[in-house]
Amino acid sequence: MAQIHWQEAQHALQTGSMDLIHHEFVALTNALAVAADATEIIRLERLLGHCRDHFAQERMWMEISHMPSTEHHLRDHEAIMAMLEGAMRDLRAGKHGAGRNVTDRLVPWFEQHSSTLDAALAFHLQQGMHKQRPGIPAVG
Numbered sequence: 001m002a003q004i005h006w007q008e009a010q011h012a013l014q015t016g017s018m019d020l021i022h023h024e025f026v027a028l029t030n031a032l033a034v035a036a037d038a039t040e041i042i043r044l045e046r047l048l049g050h051c052r053d054h055f056a057q058e059r060m061w062m063e064i065s066h067m068p069s070t071e072h073h074l075r076d077h078e079a080i081m082a083m084l085e086g087a088m089r090d091l092r093a094g095k096h097g098a099g100r101n102v103t104d105r106l107v108p109w110f111e112q113h114s115s116t117l118d119a120a121l122a123f124h125l126q127q128g129m130h131k132q133r134p135g136i137p138a139v140g
């Protein structure tokens with residue numbers, strides 16, 4: 001199964017809180033990719049819980065910073081939640097591998113999503129906070 005190899009130059013968005021969340025996403029995705037049948041469901045549950053919080057946090061950042069044009073970003077999150085919930089249904093129905101298999105789609109998704117939509121959010125937050133408190137990152 002595919003895994004994400006964190007590279008600071010590529011993945012860090014220089015926003016402490018968002019980078020911490022993304023580190024956790026990477027760790028949980030990688031753990032699911034190598035899960036045994038017996039641990040697959042608990043690792044998918046952890047990733048699902050993480051994604052719920054991760055996406056809710058980003059949504060809150062969008063709202064409090066009045067970020068324009070957030071629909072595409074939010075829809076992208078919803079699509080991932082639907083995919084993970086579908087994998088959970090399959091696992092609960094006894095289909096081993098359904099959790100591991102989603103990581104093959106999650107890895108390219110994260111590479112794309114973090115470098116575009118999340119990067120734009122991070123930039124927006126940094127710009128917004130600089131206007132109020134020069135030199136202090138919004139989500140640092």
Ligand SMILES: [Fe+2]
Nearest residue numbers: 022054058118
């Ligand atoms: Fe994110």
Ligand SMILES: [Fe+2]
Nearest residue numbers: 058073117118
């Ligand atoms: Fe996002």
